[in-house]
Amino acid sequence: MTDLLAGLQEAWVRQAPLFLSGLWITLQLLVVSTAIGLVLAVPVALARVSPRRVLSVPATAYAYLFRGTPLLVQIFIIYYGLPQFDAVRGSVLWPLLRDPMPCALLAFSLNMSAYTGEVIRGGILAVPAGEREAAMAVGMPRGLMLRRIILPRALRIALPALSNEVVLQLKATSLASTVTLIDLTGVGRRLAAKTYTTEGLFVAGAIYIALTFLVARGFRLLESRFAAFQRP
Amino acid sequence: MKTLALGLMAVIALTGVARAQDKVVRIGTEAAYAPFEFKDDKGELKGYEIQLGNALCAAAKLKCEWVNQDFDSLIPALNAHKIDAILSQMSITDDRKKAVDFTNQVTVAPARFVAKQGSGITDDPGSLKGKTIAVQSGTTHEKYVTEKLAGIATAKVYQTQDEAFLDVENGRADATLADATIEYDWLEKTGKAKGFDYAGKPLLDPAIFGDGTGIAVRKGDAALAEAFNKALVTVGTDGTFKKINDAYFPFNIVGSGAHAAK
Numbered sequence: 001m002t003d004l005l006a007g008l009q010e011a012w013v014r015q016a017p018l019f020l021s022g023l024w025i026t027l028q029l030l031v032v033s034t035a036i037g038l039v040l041a042v043p044v045a046l047a048r049v050s051p052r053r054v055l056s057v058p059a060t061a062y063a064y065l066f067r068g069t070p071l072l073v074q075i076f077i078i079y080y081g082l083p084q085f086d087a088v089r090g091s092v093l094w095p096l097l098r099d100p101m102p103c104a105l106l107a108f109s110l111n112m113s114a115y116t117g118e119v120i121r122g123g124i125l126a127v128p129a130g131e132r133e134a135a136m137a138v139g140m141p142r143g144l145m146l147r148r149i150i151l152p153r154a155l156r157i158a159l160p161a162l163s164n165e166v167v168l169q170l171k172a173t174s175l176a177s178t179v180t181l182i183d184l185t186g187v188g189r190r191l192a193a194k195t196y197t198t199e200g201l202f203v204a205g206a207i208y209i210a211l212t213f214l215v216a217r218g219f220r221l222l223e224s225r226f227a228a229f230q231r232p
Numbered sequence: 233m234k235t236l237a238l239g240l241m242a243v244i245a246l247t248g249v250a251r252a253q254d255k256v257v258r259i260g261t262e263a264a265y266a267p268f269e270f271k272d273d274k275g276e277l278k279g280y281e282i283q284l285g286n287a288l289c290a291a292a293k294l295k296c297e298w299v300n301q302d303f304d305s306l307i308p309a310l311n312a313h314k315i316d317a318i319l320s321q322m323s324i325t326d327d328r329k330k331a332v333d334f335t336n337q338v339t340v341a342p343a344r345f346v347a348k349q350g351s352g353i354t355d356d357p358g359s360l361k362g363k364t365i366a367v368q369s370g371t372t373h374e375k376y377v378t379e380k381l382a383g384i385a386t387a388k389v390y391q392t393q394d395e396a397f398l399d400v401e402n403g404r405a406d407a408t409l410a411d412a413t414i415e416y417d418w419l420e421k422t423g424k425a426k427g428f429d430y431a432g433k434p435l436l437d438p439a440i441f442g443d444g445t446g447i448a449v450r451k452g453d454a455a456l457a458e459a460f461n462k463a464l465v466t467v468g469t470d471g472t473f474k475k476i477n478d479a480y481f482p483f484n485i486v487g488s489g490a491h492a493a494k
Contacts, residue, residue: 084401190369193305
């Protein structure tokens with residue numbers, strides 16, 4: 001036990017700059033992919049609940065495609081699979097897709113939008129019918145009703161579930177280490193490989209726990225600010 | 233009640249004995265290293281070292297079982313008693329000897345660059361300035377690029393060598409550094425058709441690349457190391473090793489540990 005503690009201290013103290021650079025990559029992945037994912041999730045959710053089949057069918061297919069395949073498979077296809085086509089390597093997107101970061105962000109963002117799209121859809125369906133009817137009774141146009149009544153209400157209802165999605169997304173970013181990005185997990189693994197021990201992974205795990213705590217805390221603040229009325 | 237307790241104890245004692253007798257030796261390997269160890273279409277383990285390992289276990293009268301996992305977690309798994317030996321083209325280096333014990337040399341393993349033909353890349357560090365080299369995590373090749381080529385070339389680190397080859401093919405890395413043996417297999421299967429070839433001479437730096445590959449066992453597990461050493465000589469002298477070698481390569485990589493003691 002004392003051996004492990006000494007090893008942990010050693011791993012942390014000597015490798016702090018490495019862990020910080022890994023943390024920076026993880027944070028970039030989390031923040032950017034969550035932001036893009038949330039922005040895309042709203043139209044996905046709206047299309048899912050739309051009575052028009054031209055909108056609901058493709059959105060449902062999209063949600064099932066990304067929720068039905070493992071994220072690891074998606075990231076491998078985007079990073080290793082796409083460049084197998086000469087057309088991709090010759091395209092204007094290649095300078096972007098050549099780097100692992102945009103590939104990982106693409107996979108994580110699309111994945112996030114599919115999952116949170118479902119969460120927001122649930123929120124939309126949970127908006128009390130009376131509020132919708134009241135808006136219609138005063139003659140509110142559909143777009144305005146969506147913007148002023150349904151979406152704000154749906155997002156508030158979905159907040160606790162969204163916090164869960166962000167925590168899951170944090171841990172999903174660890175898959176970036178499979179496409180040569182040295183994120184927190186990547187640093188932990190590299191150190192473990194170098195020292196033939198698991199201390200690096202322990203330190204990485206501790207940082208993930210701290211991050212999860214911060215995310216959960218942040219969402220609690222959001223909930224007390226925007227969804228206080230929902231408390232029992 | 234007493235008889236029940238006695239009976240239970242007897243059962244426990246008996247199973248304990250049975251366990252000790254047919255103790256299974258779990259050999260760890262990383263099956264993304266064709267032609268040494270890989271999974272065929274049916275998902276079965278195949279390859280040079282799988283055949284060799286099975287021959288060694290037969291010669292040593294050991295009951296063996298293969299465990300497939302990432303290369304860079306093999307040594308931690310060995311020391312955590314998840315596996316008992318490692319046969320995965322692991323080079324015998326001083327670094328690793330601090331963590332595990334090795335058998336005698338199983339195969340030689342020259343390291344060599346592979347790059348696009350006409351890239352100008354050779355084993356001379358001057359030709360590698362500013363290049364990106366794909367290497368596998370936890371290998372001697374990673375160590376060479378990160379230590380000997382520090383400030384000259386950049387290492388791009390992959391979980392498996394298969395992925396490193398893929399990215400060289402995709403143009404994300406300028407070259408890969410790996411064992412010349414598995415590069416031979418890749419060049420024959422896909423690389424040559426796409427215009428890749430060996431670049432420069434094999435690298436000789438015993439301080440980094442060690443002295444060939446061996447079977448790793450836990451520190452102090454002399455009995456298992458000795459059993460494998462004896463089996464190595466057996467398969468080396470009865471022609472089994474040579475036969476396996478020739479089924480995969482037109483050159484001979486049989487290590488010194490397989491030669492009869494003089």
